[in-house]
Amino acid sequence: DAGVTQSPTHLIKTRGQQVTLRCSPKSGHDTVSWYQQALGQGPQFIFQYYEEEERQRGNFPDRFSGHQFPNYSSELNVNALLLGDSALYLCASSLVSGSTDTQYFGPGTRLTVL
């Protein structure tokens, strides 16, 4: 049973660039959520996708956007990168129609902005 996978593992970008992170949900899951974890902090909710639409959004600027594909995989895009965007980006998947929709996390993508 494949868990949540994310790519790439690490990424280094410079300020002003754009980045795309990818996530494949756990087999059988239909919902993908993205979180940002800064050093020493807990993960912060960015947004959530279900049925290829953004369902909920946290307190992040429009520079952060996403997409969900028909196979439930998802992308997170960040434009005009800032130094403060350096963080671990976590993807979590869940099954909304299940008895519990506990979120299961991938290993994350470590983004460094120079």
Add this chain to the structure above:
Amino acid sequence: DQQVKQNSPSLSVQEGRISILNCDYTNSMFDYFLWYKKYPAEGPTFLISISSIKDKNEDGRFTVFLNKSAKHLSLHIVPSQPGDSAVYFCAVSPNTGFQKLVFGTGTRLLVSP
């Protein structure tokens, strides 16, 4: 405005003893509560959860207690093992559908042999 607080950044316990990790939240509308464990270079791993209609949930060595009147959540690990050494995050959600998790800042647990 920190809605979920884990006031102990770290906790050291001897193997075989009980580990108690605490979490406080501010919003009484939170309905679902979870604990995750995180090892370095890995994503958070789901441990155990509890809904607001219960005050206790057990799974093996792990027990979560919920005190709604105090807005307090705790995780008990008995007996603690060295492999339990990790960062533990509590997370809360306003509902069980389309969870939008709000995390605490984590407590680093070290279990020594």
